[in-house]
Amino acid sequence: MQRIARFEHVSATRFAADWADTFPTAPTPALPALPRRATTGSAGYDFHIPAALTLAPGETVKIPTGIRAKMDDGWVLQIFPRSGLGFKYRVQLNNTVGIIDSDYYHSDNEGHILIKITNANTEGKTLTLAAGDAFAQGIFLPFGITEDDDAAEIRNGGFGSTSKR
Secondary structure, eight states: OOOOEEEEEOOHHHHHHHHHHHOTTSOOOOOOOOOBOSSTTOOOEEEEOSSOEEEOTTOEEEEEOOEEEEEOTTEEEEEEEOHHHHHHHOEEETTSSEEEEGGGGGSTTTTOOEEEEEEOOSSOOOEEEOTTOEEEEEEEEEOOOOTTOOOOOOOOSSTTGGGOO
């Protein structure tokens, strides 16, 4: 296995600002544990929810994770819901698969990974997560570029930042 990345916490100030943006009346929780693999055979690194959360069917929430990822060039971190939550509750990421590029780490927001999920089940099941529960998983994958690639832009931001010219 190649060791190509490292998870870090964003600053407490950044986490508090992003938490207040999503949960303006809730106190800022402690930063969660850094993502880890559950077993030696696991591909995914579990992301843990910083505070207890309940999502009724059809509800959506943006979760500030307090986490950023520093990775080697040529790698991408893809974020998925935990498979058990997808199977039992049909939990989905609103952007289907989160793509965290290596240059996102250097953005003005410190590369803070925000994960937006929806409880999309049609069986009336309410999703309840306790603080510290794993709710998403990240998998590092290599990627290639075309022979005539000439990208020269510098990232500054997250969602849609590379199309803001």
